[in-house]
Amino acid sequence: LFSMALQFLRSRWFYSQVPAEDAVGPGFSSPKTRPSLSEVMSSKRFRGVASAVVGLLFLTLVVHNSDRISAIRSLSSSPDKESSQVKSVAGQNDVDWSRYAYVQYVTDSHYLCNSVMFFERLDHVGSKADRVIMYPSSMLDSQATEGDTVDAKLLISARDVYGVKLVPIIVQRRQSADPTWADSFTKLLAFNQTQYERVLSIDSDSTLLQNVDDLFLLPPTPVAMPRAYWLYPEKEILSSQIMLVTPSADEFARIKAKIDSAGKNDYDMEIVNTLYRDSALILPHRPYDLLTRTIGGDHTEKYLGNDEEVFDAVAVYNEAKLLHFSDWPVHKPWLDSPPDLVQANQPKCVVNDDAEDCTARDLWLGFYTDFRARRKRVCDNLSSEKTSDTGRRS
Known part of the structure; x- marks a missing residue:
């Protein structure tokens, strides 16, 4: 997910390189080139996108491991190790x-x-x-x-x-x-x-x-x-x-x-x-x-x-x-x-x-x-x- 975001930035993010005086004559616009990896990573736009990607990764991790997180909480609050098998009924709305x-x-x-x-x-x-x-x-x-x-x-x-x-x-x-x-x-x-x-x-x-x-x-x-x-x-x-x-x-x-x-x-x-x-x-x-x-x-x-x-x-x-x-x-x-x-x-x-x-x-x-x-x-x-x-x- 991170590499895809980076590829997206590099493929669409161009800037005008300042030309040497003898390389560009009057009436010519400066050529657009791809930035280097270090330049992309130091930009404000990259930091914003990276933050969003990290947040999305964290949310995905929580969703896929919610059952494990719940079990850890249950174990940490248990007064007796034998009761670790007892599940809380809180939120058990699908129980018949x-x-x-x-x-x-x-x-x-x-x-x-x-x-x-x-x-x-x-x-x-x-x-x-x-x-x-x-x-x-x-x-x-x-x-x-x-x-x-x-x-x-x-x-x-x-x-x-x-x-x-x-x-x-x-x-x-x-x-x-x-x-x-x-x-x-x-x-x-x-x-x-x-x-x-x-x-x-x-x-x-x-x-x-x-x-x-x-x-x-x-x-x-x-x-x-x-x-x-x-x-x-x-x-x-x-x-x-x-x-x-x-x-x-x-x-x-x-x-x-x-x-x-x-x-x-x-x-x-x-x-x-x-x-x-x-x-x-x-x-x-x-x-x-x-x-x-x-x-x-x-x-x-x-x-x-x-x-x-x-x-x-x-x-x-x-x-x-x-x-x-x-x-x-x-x-x-x-x-x-x-x-x-x-x-x-x-x-x-x-x-x-x-x-x-x-x-x-x-x-x-x-x-x-x-x-x-x-x-x-x-x-x-x-x-x-x-x-x-x-x-x-x-």
């Missing part, structure tokens, strides 16, 4: 979001309310993917326009207000000492939602803090899960609190076979680890799977992934996208915990520069206060119901 869905599973009224709260959060953060709720068929006919029970009204509200698709199911139950964990087998029906290319199954005892639609754009894989960082590396297992699933008949057949042969103390987490621990794509737990008790100081080095970075509860919270309630023996946030139990297990204040710092404690207490306030606002009648302690999942 109807191929993807968030899937919630419900086994009773309490988890139904949690799931509706989760869909409210999806709506709040502007998620574009479909929303599906799998619920006991006894709660509501999926085509019903009105209901006379709290469960039915909540399901209709989820459908009409938050655009949730209702999928009635038969709850997957097994003989076990803990019915809540046994009911969690229902979660694995996500592998059978073959009407979608990909689904995200997220436990409803969580608070969605930021949009996570970007996970749907990860490289193809049967399942993607984060490590259970609070157990790692002593126990190298995956967490089923958030699972990116590629539904298929073959994978669901494998899941179902494992459910049928599972032992009395085997649950969804054990099943998916047996099948996928060595083959799953690893989601970065930071920022996609933060436990509330980590804010209180438990397993902070494991969450950060190193022993050099100083744990900053506010910074960790601000970068987190999903917060999972796990503070046993403190009960789940929709259940009442005795005040002395809360006080004994809440994060402790620390003294920094002769001043008391209660930031972690205030954040932690705020998680529970916010959850209860949203539960009352979204679910109304369910918020005041007294229940036994069944919310012990980590």
Whole structure:
């Protein structure tokens, strides 16, 4: 491009050479000759054209390498090297979001309310993917326009207000000492939602803090899960609190076979680890799977992934996208915990520069206060119901 511009200048740019007195007589005009290369390059016209050519070259370079520039920016801003595969959804206007869905599973009224709260959060953060709720068929006919029970009204509200698709199911139950964990087998029906290319199954005892639609754009894989960082590396297992699933008949057949042969103390987490621990794509737990008790100081080095970075509860919270309630023996946030139990297990204040710092404690207490306030606002009648302690999942 540069040489073409130079040739253009030399072929059209002439000047009058000053003749010697004995070479030109009266009445003759001076002959026109081509300038030398150095003369062309020192001219103002050349500098102007050269600047335009350089600008055009730079613009061409940017256009042809925009994807690489974007990737570099993404890598430089990533808090965890594993998240480099996660693409931002910003500007992804050509994505057919109807191929993807968030899937919630419900086994009773309490988890139904949690799931509706989760869909409210999806709506709040502007998620574009479909929303599906799998619920006991006894709660509501999926085509019903009105209901006379709290469960039915909540399901209709989820459908009409938050655009949730209702999928009635038969709850997957097994003989076990803990019915809540046994009911969690229902979660694995996500592998059978073959009407979608990909689904995200997220436990409803969580608070969605930021949009996570970007996970749907990860490289193809049967399942993607984060490590259970609070157990790692002593126990190298995956967490089923958030699972990116590629539904298929073959994978669901494998899941179902494992459910049928599972032992009395085997649950969804054990099943998916047996099948996928060595083959799953690893989601970065930071920022996609933060436990509330980590804010209180438990397993902070494991969450950060190193022993050099100083744990900053506010910074960790601000970068987190999903917060999972796990503070046993403190009960789940929709259940009442005795005040002395809360006080004994809440994060402790620390003294920094002769001043008391209660930031972690205030954040932690705020998680529970916010959850209860949203539960009352979204679910109304369910918020005041007294229940036994069944919310012990980590």
